[in-house]
Amino acid sequence: NFQYAQDDLDKILKKIEIEEAGERQEIEAKIALKKAEINFLQAQNTFLQQKNGWYLNLGLPEETEVPLVEDSPFLEEIIKWADSLEFNLKEEESMELAVDNYYRIRNILLDQDSAQKEAEWNLTKNKPQVDLFGAYSSKDDSWGVGIELSYDIFDGGKQKIEDEGYQTKLENVEDDYLQIVSELKLELSGLFNQQEINNLNLEEKLMSWEKAKLEEESYQIQLQQGLISNSEFQYKMLGWQESEINLKSSRDEILINKLHIAQFLGFRK
Helix, strand or coil, X not given: CHHHHHHHHXXXXXXXXXXXXXXXXXXXXXXXXXXXXHHHHHXXXXXXXXXXXXXXXXXXXXXXXXXXXXXXXXXXXXHHHHHHCCCCCCHHHHHHHHHHHCXXXXXXXXXXXXXXXXXXXXXXXXXXXXEEEEEEECCCCEEEEEEEEECCCCCCCHHHHHHHHHHHHHHHHHHHHHHHHHHHHXXXXXXXXXXXXXXXXXXXXXXXXXXXXHHHHHHHHHHHCCCCCHHXXXXXXXXXXXXXXXXXXXXXXHHHHHHHHHHHHCCCC
16 A cells, blocks of 8 residues: 555656646645555554564564465464354352363362471470380290380470461462462453444444445546546545454454453463
């Protein structure tokens, strides 16, 4: 579009030189060129932002170059799989899947198990120790069994302090678990709400695209009848093409959001 607008402006300027076009056509061509330039820069900026975000999520260095091919068979499979996803789950079911799948919660549960075992070990290590031992008397050729009881009664409160420390650790781990679950629930709810918004946005973009197609047909007739100039038609075409891009972007937003939800719920292709 940008290159076409530049070529169109060059043609208009040449026509002005031989007085086949006027100032109005020149202004229209310059407007079309500027709009095409803005659209190009916006598209370029959006692409770079999305690419950098993708690299960040994958943990890839900035200098890494990943070839992006639109018609990649792998990408087509992912899109087809994502399109087929249906999240017909109750809120409790979704949350249960998310909790089971979330790596931070798995780590917290491991910490909780470890802290529990440490606390149990600490309780048993300073309990009274009972030892059995056998004894043999050569005097009367007899065997006997003895019991030895040991307990540190002068620990200076060390046992109590250690017990309180392990209990505090257990409580902190439990608090961390509840906090992460709350954050996860909020984020998952946000993803489902965003999906509803994306679906409504798609409906609006689809209607805008259909309206643009009707306008294009009407302006095509006017162009053929000489009622509008080619520059005017090309200027309008930028808007129609923008509506098509917006429609595709809204579909991509739905796809990406569904993939995020699938990741949270542990769905794998």
